[in-house]
Amino acid sequence: MTGTVNGPVAVLGLGTMGAGLAARLLEQGVPVRVWNRDPRRTAPLAEAGAHVADHPADAVAGTSAALCVVSDGEALGAVLHGPHGVLADGPYPGVLVCASTVAPDEVTQIAGDAPSVLDVGMLGNRDHARDGELRLFAGGDKRVFDAARPLLETLGKEVVHLGALGSGMRMKLLLNLLMGIEVQALAEATELAGACGLDRQLVLKTVAGSGFASPVMAFKSRRLASGRFDEPDFRLRLMAKDLMLASKQAATVGLSLPLATAAAETHVRATEQGLGDQDCAAVTRALVPKPETDT
Structure with missing residues (x-):
């Protein structure tokens, strides 16, 4: 890594990839707050030291970055803008990483006016996620990317900034x-x-x-x-x-x-x-x- 992850990180969505990302961060000594629509998936991570949140807004409280790893655009919209969503009560102060695979234009629409957003396409499987061996392709403002680079380099062996928001999804x-x-x-x-x-x-x-x-x-x-x-x-x-x-x-x-x-x-x-x-x-x-x- 070129730096360190500053502060706790939220992982929203604990499917195949999200659970692997959360486990990787915990293994690297990063405090992790997790949320999943089905709370049964949180148990292994709770045993490993993660804080289990009741809803997305609770999960991102006090964090420096939030990883959204849900299944589609509808789920991403609900996590960000639904009841107790990440952006329901105003901007999120940390870096918001949308790693859910959605239409590129949908990232911009869902993120709205959030100031620090990246969309990240992940190449790899659950083992790669758990072992920090992913290849990550990011879109978004270069300054936001630079701020998130230490986190991304904790999760991936290759981290590439492709350009504007939506590039990672493309x-x-x-x-x-x-x-x-x-x-x-x-x-x-x-x-x-x-x-x-x-x-x-x-x-x-x-x-x-x-x-x-x-x-x-x-x-x-x-x-x-x-x-x-x-x-x-x-x-x-x-x-x-x-x-x-x-x-x-x-x-x-x-x-x-x-x-x-x-x-x-x-x-x-x-x-x-x-x-x-x-x-x-x-x-x-x-x-x-x-x-x-x-x-």
Whole structure:
């Protein structure tokens, strides 16, 4: 790190990534105040020394920075502006870090007149969050970024300022677009292999060890090989949301992205089939045709 984190930090939202970030800060000796809509998720962090708050405004009381790591724009708006929200009674005096993946323009709209806001796209999984190995891409005023740098460098091995507010979300959507397409391509290849009589396990092992495999494909190949999609690294419904956001961003600037559009449609269909809370690799189950029934 180039500096130290000054004062307690609030973590709002204790899903896969938020819980990892809070654990990392506690391990580094940073006082942490946490809040989660479902209070049952706060217990492990409370045992590790975190203060559990009753609502977001209570969580940020006396803190120098607040990390918002909730699932979507609606949840982020509620955390910031809802009853007992962070900004419900006026500006937050610390640095407000929006690490929830939302539409880039939505960050500006939700943040409103808050003076010190960054949007941060996080690249990595829960292990990276817990171990301080994330790659973090931030948008916002450079002075705010410089003030938050010690905190961000506690959480990530690479910290990059991209430009104006919304830039972090734009980078995050690009990265998730690539991951969504790659994982679906791997799932499609695997289903085709099985349908053609090839050994699925051998095919996945071959792909994972080949020059075609990105680290993500090698990682997700283990999910596909096991057929287990519980305890998700990244929920399928969140991937569907991000692919839709990327497609909408493309339409806004007049681009046609056929692969992104197709992947978004597949992930939305998989979510509608009840796979939304499983790992995004469960998209493979949306590729298998359902057996026909007699009428």
